[in-house]
Amino acid sequence: MSLPEPTVSQLAAPVSSVWGVGEERAKLLARLDIFTIEDLLLHKPRRYEDRRKFLPIRDLKPDEAATVRGKIIAAGIKRFKKGMRAMFECVFDDGTARLHCRWWQAQSWMPDWYVVGREFLIFGKLDDDKKPRTFKHPETELVEPGDDEFIHVNRIVPVHPLTEGLTARVMRSLIWRALEKFEKEIAEPDIKLDLKIFPERSNAVRMIHFPEELTDVEIARQRLALDEYVALQFQIQSRRKKFEALSKALPCSGDNRLMKPFLAALGFKLTAAQTNVLKEIRADMSGKHPMRRLLQGDVGSGKTAVAACSALMALESGFNVALMAPTEILAEQHFRNFTKWFEPLGVKVALQTGSRKSGEDGGLQMEDGKRVRPSILNSPSSIFVGTHALFTAGFDLPKLGLVIIDEQHKFGVAQRETLVRKGNYPHLLVMTATPIPRTLGLTLYGDLDVSVIDEMPGGRGAIKTFVRTTEKLPKVFDFIREKISGGRQAYIVYPRVEVADTDKDIKAVTKEFENVQRALNGFKIGLLHGRIKPAEKEKTMADFRANKIQALVATSLIEVGVDVPNATVMLIENAEHFGLAQLHQLRGRIGRGAHESFCILVSDAQHPEAQARLKILEETNDGFKIAEADLKLRGPGELLGQQQSGLPNLRFGNLAEDLNLIRQARELVAKNL
Ligand code: ADP
Numbered sequence: 001m002s003l004p005e006p007t008v009s010q011l012a013a014p015v016s017s018v019w020g021v022g023e024e025r026a027k028l029l030a031r032l033d034i035f036t037i038e039d040l041l042l043h044k045p046r047r048y049e050d051r052r053k054f055l056p057i058r059d060l061k062p063d064e065a066a067t068v069r070g071k072i073i074a075a076g077i078k079r080f081k082k083g084m085r086a087m088f089e090c091v092f093d094d095g096t097a098r099l100h101c102r103w104w105q106a107q108s109w110m111p112d113w114y115v116v117g118r119e120f121l122i123f124g125k126l127d128d129d130k131k132p133r134t135f136k137h138p139e140t141e142l143v144e145p146g147d148d149e150f151i152h153v154n155r156i157v158p159v160h161p162l163t164e165g166l167t168a169r170v171m172r173s174l175i176w177r178a179l180e181k182f183e184k185e186i187a188e189p190d191i192k193l194d195l196k197i198f199p200e201r202s203n204a205v206r207m208i209h210f211p212e213e214l215t216d217v218e219i220a221r222q223r224l225a226l227d228e229y230v231a232l233q234f235q236i237q238s239r240r241k242k243f244e245a246l247s248k249a250l251p252c253s254g255d256n257r258l259m260k261p262f263l264a265a266l267g268f269k270l271t272a273a274q275t276n277v278l279k280e281i282r283a284d285m286s287g288k289h290p291m292r293r294l295l296q297g298d299v300g301s302g303k304t305a306v307a308a309c310s311a312l313m314a315l316e317s318g319f320n321v322a323l324m325a326p327t328e329i330l331a332e333q334h335f336r337n338f339t340k341w342f343e344p345l346g347v348k349v350a351l352q353t354g355s356r357k358s359g360e361d362g363g364l365q366m367e368d369g370k371r372v373r374p375s376i377l378n379s380p381s382s383i384f385v386g387t388h389a390l391f392t393a394g395f396d397l398p399k400l401g402l403v404i405i406d407e408q409h410k411f412g413v414a415q416r417e418t419l420v421r422k423g424n425y426p427h428l429l430v431m432t433a434t435p436i437p438r439t440l441g442l443t444l445y446g447d448l449d450v451s452v453i454d455e456m457p458g459g460r461g462a463i464k465t466f467v468r469t470t471e472k473l474p475k476v477f478d479f480i481r482e483k484i485s486g487g488r489q490a491y492i493v494y495p496r497v498e499v500a501d502t503d504k505d506i507k508a509v510t511k512e513f514e515n516v517q518r519a520l521n522g523f524k525i526g527l528l529h530g531r532i533k534p535a536e537k538e539k540t541m542a543d544f545r546a547n548k549i550q551a552l553v554a555t556s557l558i559e560v561g562v563d564v565p566n567a568t569v570m571l572i573e574n575a576e577h578f579g580l581a582q583l584h585q586l587r588g589r590i591g592r593g594a595h596e597s598f599c600i601l602v603s604d605a606q607h608p609e610a611q612a613r614l615k616i617l618e619e620t621n622d623g624f625k626i627a628e629a630d631l632k633l634r635g636p637g638e639l640l641g642q643q644q645s646g647l648p649n650l651r652f653g654n655l656a657e658d659l660n661l662i663r664q665a666r667e668l669v670a671k672n673l
């Protein structure tokens with residue numbers, strides 16, 4: 001009796017099992033991250049050519065990309081002037097007209113490849129309607145009569161990402177062969193899709209390479225993307241399930257003993273959106289499993305008050321609370337607010353940042369045994385405010401019931417995990433002001449429940465946004481002068497701390513500070529950037545809050561959280577150097593008081609895309625709309641910034657477009673897990 005065949009899919013076999021892939025080609029394919037047969041089958045075409053009918057060269061029109069088919073009637077290296085780079089030129093003829101093709105950098109292989117008499121398919125476009133008709137740097141493919149000709153012409157053909165030494169034609173043939181041999185091995189995933197709506201996976205793989213019609217491509221892409229999202233959701237949801245099995249919730253829903261006096265003293269009424277979110281949070285904190293909730297709310301929507309109320313629920317129930325902010329400035333600000341709110345209620349508030357600890361002898365219990373303040377640790381319940389220093393220094397808060405992380409996107413997903421594990425699974429509330437488009441939210445934070453504050457507190461002045469060129473700067477400064485003479489304050493933001501040799505056009509705070517002082521003489525100007533000492537930063541912020549400083553020259557350091565309602569002007573120079581979401585964050589520093597606010601984006605960027613991006617900010621204040629637009633323009637990596645780890649590697653999924661697919665995947669997995 002023989003052993004059963006191993007069940008590992010043949011698709012996992014090395015790509016060299018495809019006929020035609022030897023050692024050399026395997027090396028070339030590896031450069032494209034193709035190692036297995038599956039990798040090859042999932043190598044997504046970068047575009048398609050409809051080769052069912054070729055356009056006669058005579059009918060080519062400027063600026064319209066097309067494929068033509070012609071024979072070489074002349075070819076050779078040309079040099080217009082002595083010493084100039086060598087150019088390679090080919091003249092093709094298809095019986096209707098001639099087409100000149102030029103490559104500005106002649107390569108040594110070209111004369112041997114573009115030989116008179118050979119026939120090529122040529123993909124390119126005319127720049128103008130001048131004669132001779134000319135393509136610059138077209139893509140070409142040799143027509144080789146052979147028995148695989150039907151793969152390359154008379155159909156819609158894929159053009160795949162390539163690497164030097166591997167032609168489009170070879171790649172296409174390899175994929176065709178792999179499909180012929182292994183298509184039947186492409187199995188449906190364990191979680192079954194409705195095949196009345198989606199093509200079978202194997203069929204989709206064929207269609208993505210060799211579609212019958214161009215419309216098939218998107219159908220196939222969606223099917224393959226859905227598979228990716230299902231796999232991702234499976235990961236996310238099983239992680240959550242495991243977590244729930246591990247952890248039992250602490251009863252933290254409170255009895256309103258502290259909440260009532262807090263709300264009475266707050267000075268404003270919570271918005272309906274804030275109240276709704278708090279209901280969700282209260283339900284979570286009295287549930288079976290620890291809360292894991294993401295709170296999204298545009299800048300200024302009042303997340304801090306929600307955090308405070310959530311903290312009170314845990315405090316009322318006899319638990320401690322930790323609140324973590326991404327910067328010291330923010331931690332200090334929260335510390336001030338919470339002290340003002342909570343000390344009258346008899347709740348202790350402690351601060352722990354890298355550079356400062358509250359109280360005479362510091363706040364928290366540290367790993368080195370120092371810095372214990374028994375008065376705090378023994379008091380019935382306390383809230384600890386800090387930066388990540390809170391957690392890196394021996395996380396040992398007794399009776400920790402709730403962890404609140406402000407501005408989540410600055411922390412990675414992995415950090416978040418470590419944190420709750422160390423804290424023995426307290427309730428977790430993460431708050432972000434970066435409106436994360438739903439698609440990203442579901443993929444990145446799929447293991448969190450999401451609440452949205454979709455309403456701004458009333459009584460706020462409107463924010464008007466203008467895009468201006470540097471030419472208008474004198475006028476802009478006149479305007480700022482007028483506003484601060486009227487008692488308001490301003491932020492003036494530059495992309496850099498110091499001018500870099502490589503890019504002198506990008507303005508830097510240290511240099512512009514003097515210019516601003518000159519332009520606004522008679523007023524006190526502050527300077528804030530990452531290289532200033534924390535104590536000094538804090539002093540500057542305190543002076544700005546007290547209106548001892550009228551204008552603050554800063555880097556994007558002030559982007560998160562800072563709350564000074566009297567500041568009504570935000571000037572951002574070299575605005576094109578910031579992401580849309582970031583500009584929106586910066587703009588969120590103003591419009592917090594009753595006065596009308598003004599955001600002036602200064603940019604000389606000529607690029608239409610850069611201008612289009614800034615225009616979006618002129619048009620809308622809705623953070624979600626802006627984030628969606630940013631996602632479409634720049635992709636998820638850019639939108640979330642470098643810090644964001646854990647973006648999934650998708651071949652077919654497009655996070656800017658696929659909200660419905662992601663939702664379907666989420667439901668499918670939830671039903672089947
Ligand atoms: P963010 O969501 O950006 O963190 P904050 O919590 O800093 O916003 O709130 C911005 C400002 O709005 C603060 O000055 C805060 O006191 C105020 N605020 C919060 N909630 C309300 C409300 N319901 N009514 C009026 N003002 C509010």
Ligand code: MG
Nearest residue numbers: 303304406561
């Ligand atoms: Mg905030």
